[in-house]
Amino acid sequence: MIKRILFFYIDGFKNLSSIGQKLWLIIIIKLVVIFVVLKVFFFPTVSSKIKGEEAQKALYLKHLTKITADKQKKEE
């Protein structure tokens, strides 16, 4: 069964039309750009830099309560 599925894909890729080949080339380039270039160099997840749920909670709690503190300071 697995062999049949595998050959289904291999056969499909072998017999791609020229447009199909172009589209797969675009897909591969796009995935490399999105998952390697953009994700690694430009989109490091902010939350993952802060290890642990409690540390993350502290950061966002500070952000969520900071705004009123800022406003109070301004009013004073």
Next chain:
Amino acid sequence: MVDYSMLEWARAQFAMTALFHFFFVPFTLGMSFLVAFFETIYVKTGKAEWKEITQFWQLIFGINFAIGLATGIIHEFEFGTNWSTYSWVVGDLFGAPLATEGIVAFFMEATFAAIAFFGWKRVSKGVHLTSSWLLAIGSNLSALWILIANGFMQHPSSDFGTFNIETARLEMTDFYAMITQPVAQAKFLHVVSSSYTLASLFVLGISSLYLLRGKHKDFAKKSATVAAAFGLIASIFTAVIGDEHAYEVTNTQPTKIAAAEGLVVGEKGAPIVAIGIPKAVDPKTATSNDEAFAFKIPLPNMLSLLGKRDPNAYIPGLKDLVYGNDKYNIWPFEKLHAEGAKAIEALKAYHAAKANNDKAAMEAAKAEFYKVVDEVDGIKVTRADLIGYGYLTDPTKLYPPVAPVFYSFHIMVGLGFWFILLFVLAYVSILKGTFENNTLLQKLAVLSVPLPWIATSFGWMTAEIGRQPWTVFGVLPTNVSVTPIALQNVQATFFLFLTAFVILGIAELKILFTVVKNGPKGAH
């Protein structure tokens, strides 16, 4: 405080990514069903020309599918980088439908796409047809989960979520209620039916182009017949469900509908402005809705009928929604803000008490946070429900900018009615057997091909600009949702995306034009 230029850049980047992603999505949603229809006719009749028709439109579908693939993933990166506060606060609610989409619908789509594209000579007719239908259903299920997530942002009902003071997050209480909430369902049906309209008009337009050039006539007539029938049903359904969607919006996002109709002063028997030029007006000093327009053609009582199913019902205007209206129990901004600010203070006090292990102070803060402050239609409103208002300081920022919401809403609706008219004319002409020689109608169909993309983009602009100043309506303002990171990071990625999107857009159009020019012969 958050740098507002950072906020605007982050919003611009998200809007650009969403609009680019949505360039492909509706085409996939609609074309997948059209391909399934064509293939069903092929399997039923066994005629080779229907196989040729199926394979040509499947190739067009495939080009769009391949170029659009993974463009939505960029949103996920943006949630992590630019909108991390949003992700933290609502991740539990927002993440669940997105994860379901990834696990169920996306894999279903990917699996059956492989059989649909590679399986013509390798599986039986029945298996291939089933795969084409499952691919269409899988694509549309993807849209369902995404729109359930978006429906939550538009209407975060307490029926399925609540703010937990302990975790400082919005948490899910009832997944089924979230899935079935009317705002999400109406939105899903409106989006998918408009997508079917878009794909049908594309097929009708390209078929008309072939007829105008005297090429592939039999192919074009057969394709146009199916597209006109599907497009007619879809465009009428889009309008009907759009009416239901507008009803839901009126009752859950009153500031959005007021901005979309330029309604500054609330009134009974409120009109819909069929055509108008809104002008800037301060709701505080406005005394009549005539002040808010340089020119308008109103349809009396229609907004009340649309929004409340009663032509004489009261619809609040921006003035009422910002400065309050005692008669209709609409709280002014000051009162909402005061209760929201108390909720934020209680949240802060709770965690300060927790750090000191002061259980009594924790209980006191909790009681303040969840204190019932109002009751609407038997539903208790707590301070926790109003926390978002505590972050807003300027009453004039409580509603979205009127002009962009008004124009985008009216352009979308106007184009929607044009599509119905065009499909009625095309369908009647096909039934009479005159479509083949009706060059005026064919030219109108060709010229109309880009219009559904404009309509769907303006639809999203109405939905998303109209939701401002909130990311999660009434709960989490946009300026709090954003990550306090350096402006340069967002600017750099904005231009990177812009470059990538322009290149991908050119690639798609170039391949599409080549395939359309070559026609159905040799599509496979």
